Amino acid sequence: MDPESSNNNNQTNPRKRPLVEEEANKDKQPATLNCMVVAIDHNNLFYTVCSICEKTLPDPSPNTHFPNSSSIPICKYCNFNNNNNGFFNPASSGSKRLFRVLMSIATQKKVFVVVMFDRAARVLFGCSADEFFDFAKTHPFAAAAAGKALEGEMLKVTLSQPKNGNARHLRVVSVLPLRTGFQPVIETLRELYRARGGS
Numbered sequence: 001m002d003p004e005s006s007n008n009n010n011q012t013n014p015r016k017r018p019l020v021e022e023e024a025n026k027d028k029q030p031a032t033l034n035c036m037v038v039a040i041d042h043n044n045l046f047y048t049v050c051s052i053c054e055k056t057l058p059d060p061s062p063n064t065h066f067p068n069s070s071s072i073p074i075c076k077y078c079n080f081n082n083n084n085n086g087f088f089n090p091a092s093s094g095s096k097r098l099f100r101v102l103m104s105i106a107t108q109k110k111v112f113v114v115v116m117f118d119r120a121a122r123v124l125f126g127c128s129a130d131e132f133f134d135f136a137k138t139h140p141f142a143a144a145a146a147g148k149a150l151e152g153e154m155l156k157v158t159l160s161q162p163k164n165g166n167a168r169h170l171r172v173v174s175v176l177p178l179r180t181g182f183q184p185v186i187e188t189l190r191e192l193y194r195a196r197g198g199s
């Protein structure tokens with residue numbers, strides 16, 4: 001073994017092979033492309049924000065429903081603003097859900113995961129995140145059915161780099177269903193559950 005090169009290894013980064021085109025989307029321009037929905041992560045469709053300032057709130061403990069006052073996540077920003085003289089009125093700090101959907105899509109070249117926030121997700125779901133959540137409360141497996149309904153759907157999406165440098169996924173800034181006769185998920189589900197004899 002060449003002593004000099006092994007010495008070098010301590011000083012400089014051991015020569016790594018450059019990552020092979022894994023991050024081909026490094027350019028900052030939004031890219032528009034056609035793709036097919038492979039799957040969505042239906043276990044995790046929402047996040048909770050303050051209904052006043054829309055800052056992200058910690059998730060309430062699972063399966064607790066408002067208005068069980070102890071489970072209302074408190075917005076520390078609005079709390080500061082409303083909290084005059086140490087008095088805090090929890091009713092003034094409501095919360096709501098917004099969509100945040102992880103979706104695997106396939107292009108002609110590859111399959112990868114993108115994240116879709118509220119505005120884009122509403123196009124596919126056809127309702128607000130709160131409406132979908134309420135629907136799912138009375139219609140078991142609605143989230144899984146929503147995933148199934150979207151699988152195979154052809155979309156034209158515009159993707160951008162995440163603003164947050166820590167974010168891992170490209171972000172869907174706009175989405176357009178390509179199939180003639182596409183209907184939003186909530187419509188499909190309503191038909192589905194009606195056909196099953198639901199309400």
Ligand SMILES: [Zn+2]
Nearest residue numbers: 050053075078
């Ligand atoms: Zn707030």
